[in-house]
Amino acid sequence: MADATTVTPGRAHARPGAAPTPPRRRFVPSYARRDQLTGYLFVAPQVLGITLFVLLPLGLIVWYSFHEWNVLAGTFRWVGLENFEKLVTDPKLAPVMQATAVFSIGLVVFNLALALLLAVLLNRKVRGMTFFRTVFFSPVVVSLVAWTIVWSFLLQDNGGINGILQLVGIDGPNWLREGPTAMASVIVVQVFKNVGLNMVLFLAALQGVPQEVQEAARMDGASDRQLFWRITVPLISPTILLTSIITIVGSLQVFAQIAVLTQGGPGISTTVLVYYLVQQAFDFHHFGYGSTLAILLFGIVLVLTIAQWQLRKRWVFYEN
Numbered sequence: 001m002a003d004a005t006t007v008t009p010g011r012a013h014a015r016p017g018a019a020p021t022p023p024r025r026r027f028v029p030s031y032a033r034r035d036q037l038t039g040y041l042f043v044a045p046q047v048l049g050i051t052l053f054v055l056l057p058l059g060l061i062v063w064y065s066f067h068e069w070n071v072l073a074g075t076f077r078w079v080g081l082e083n084f085e086k087l088v089t090d091p092k093l094a095p096v097m098q099a100t101a102v103f104s105i106g107l108v109v110f111n112l113a114l115a116l117l118l119a120v121l122l123n124r125k126v127r128g129m130t131f132f133r134t135v136f137f138s139p140v141v142v143s144l145v146a147w148t149i150v151w152s153f154l155l156q157d158n159g160g161i162n163g164i165l166q167l168v169g170i171d172g173p174n175w176l177r178e179g180p181t182a183m184a185s186v187i188v189v190q191v192f193k194n195v196g197l198n199m200v201l202f203l204a205a206l207q208g209v210p211q212e213v214q215e216a217a218r219m220d221g222a223s224d225r226q227l228f229w230r231i232t233v234p235l236i237s238p239t240i241l242l243t244s245i246i247t248i249v250g251s252l253q254v255f256a257q258i259a260v261l262t263q264g265g266p267g268i269s270t271t272v273l274v275y276y277l278v279q280q281a282f283d284f285h286h287f288g289y290g291s292t293l294a295i296l297l298f299g300i301v302l303v304l305t306i307a308q309w310q311l312r313k314r315w316v317f318y319e320n
Helices: 031-065 082-089 093-122 129-141 144-154 160-167 179-207 211-219 224-235 237-251 256-261 273-283 287-315
Strands: 005-008 024-027 067-070 075-078
Touching: 031 067, 031 287, 067 287, 082 287, 093 129, 093 179, 093 237, 093 273, 129 179, 144 160, 144 179, 144 256, 179 237, 179 256, 211 224, 224 237, 237 287, 256 273, 273 287
Parallel strands: none
Antiparallel strands: 005 024, 067 075
């Protein structure tokens, strides 16, 4: 690598016999330093965005959790660990965590299973498959609020779902006003909304499975079921890991669907942790306790993500 400095010949002294002046050095950045500077400039917007919109809000949430901030009264006082003590003794927290677990497990299981099934069915070279892929993916790009409002009308006591059931002699329930059916309805609406995204990811993974491996397995006498579970699933396991992490994290951040469909009811049967957090902070103006709930949510997401990342060593197959 050439030196980052170049030597400029010094001018001879005017007086004869005098010592020449030392050469002057002019700084010229090397190619390595230019590349480093270019890289820093490219990542600077991302670093700035993460700092302003992720790290700074996280720090403020931790700071607010040790205070009680009443916006209406204009007070902001230090309370220490009172919010964390309230978190431990909150009688509503256990039902909220139970509803969160039921919603997340139901959403993850049905979303991944349905997405993989659709991907397998659509991974065929048959005329019209592009149309069906578009149909199943279209809810992903539809407005979340518009999608949820339409489903709220369909799931009413006199809505479209019960109207269809009456055609076959079935008296449907009031889906959004009974505990079990309300939770099931919210899960189904969310599954249909986002299943297309995981379907596309699974479809791309299935198309990347080497055909020669499948043909070799068939020549060895493997059935379609054995071919799927012994060959296909291990080869697409990195995509399964990716979709499971995305779906689990997304299931813990669902708010708009609950707010539009059930408002957390009936009772608190569909009040998940995010909805409870927003209620405490913005409806009841308990910003300190809401920040404490946000820390709890962050801890749950962090633990689940790390656990999934560690378990990848046991069941995720990498070709290298």
